[in-house]
Amino acid sequence: MSGASAIGRFAPSTTGPAHPGTLLAALLCWLDLRAAGGRAILRLEDLDPQRSSPARASAMRDDLTWLGLDWDAVQLQSQLRARHEAALDRLAAAGLLYPCRCSRSDIRTGAEPAPDGSFRYPGSCRGRPLPSGGWRQSDEPLRLRLPLGRIELRDESGASLSGDPEAVQGDPVVRRRDGAVAYHLASVVDDDAAGVTRVVRGRDLADTTAIQVALQRLLDLPTPAYRHHLLLLEERGGKLAKLHGAVGAEALRAHCTPEELCGFLAHAAGLRPDEAPTTPRALLAGFAWNDVARDDRVVRWHGDRLELVR
Numbered sequence: 001m002s003g004a005s006a007i008g009r010f011a012p013s014t015t016g017p018a019h020p021g022t023l024l025a026a027l028l029c030w031l032d033l034r035a036a037g038g039r040a041i042l043r044l045e046d047l048d049p050q051r052s053s054p055a056r057a058s059a060m061r062d063d064l065t066w067l068g069l070d071w072d073a074v075q076l077q078s079q080l081r082a083r084h085e086a087a088l089d090r091l092a093a094a095g096l097l098y099p100c101r102c103s104r105s106d107i108r109t110g111a112e113p114a115p116d117g118s119f120r121y122p123g124s125c126r127g128r129p130l131p132s133g134g135w136r137q138s139d140e141p142l143r144l145r146l147p148l149g150r151i152e153l154r155d156e157s158g159a160s161l162s163g164d165p166e167a168v169q170g171d172p173v174v175r176r177r178d179g180a181v182a183y184h185l186a187s188v189v190d191d192d193a194a195g196v197t198r199v200v201r202g203r204d205l206a207d208t209t210a211i212q213v214a215l216q217r218l219l220d221l222p223t224p225a226y227r228h229h230l231l232l233l234e235e236r237g238g239k240l241a242k243l244h245g246a247v248g249a250e251a252l253r254a255h256c257t258p259e260e261l262c263g264f265l266a267h268a269a270g271l272r273p274d275e276a277p278t279t280p281r282a283l284l285a286g287f288a289w290n291d292v293a294r295d296d297r298v299v300r301w302h303g304d305r306l307e308l309v310r
Contacts, residue, residue: 006038015051017248063249099140121170163210203228247301
């Protein structure tokens, strides 16, 4: 990293409240950039029209501020649609988009499982053309024809991010049936527009990297450096997530101070030997990725406090 030239973003989905995993990811991303004197962007991913709302986006920003994190810029992804549509225009002009009529049950039938728990799209609709009026006239999901071939890439930690995304996951949806631009395309386009040079995020997203790099190459965009970090897991083994009912920020804020929560997160991440209260600013001195734990940690909400199980 070259100091002030480092630009990164924390990009949480605003489909529910922040939880401990969200806050740990935000803290590590913020520490990475602030320790290097870089630029930290908060990008609120509010593209899901059914699950996102202005109130949830505002609450996410407020929870991060409560923890002690500040940002050089704040973006609402829903306000960046013109960029996303311009990228879809480019992909359509290159003959890389097609409408897909397959249901989820169609895809599951005989499909191979993908690393993220979904199923590989078998390419059933690959030969279908866009409507004569262009992609905007389609009321079906739009997929991207990925090129065949392996992408070679390494995480800053040394872990391999390489893979053949078409062979492993199949052609991704880039615009959903409801008209929302899908995660992979929006993320890649917005990272480039913001000049992002570093992507720091949880390792649950590592398997998406090859798809995003393929998109970058198709759109002639640079590839940032990637670093994927540990996750906080629930006792049943899955990552803490809104989907699993992980304790939300409202309960956390009701039962602990921001300094207490920051101390817990720092200890879980291996940055402190104990859970003594601290602040993000206090953690900046001497921050180094070599000190961050590599193994995921199991936590639980017991009574009115977070506990580190292992």
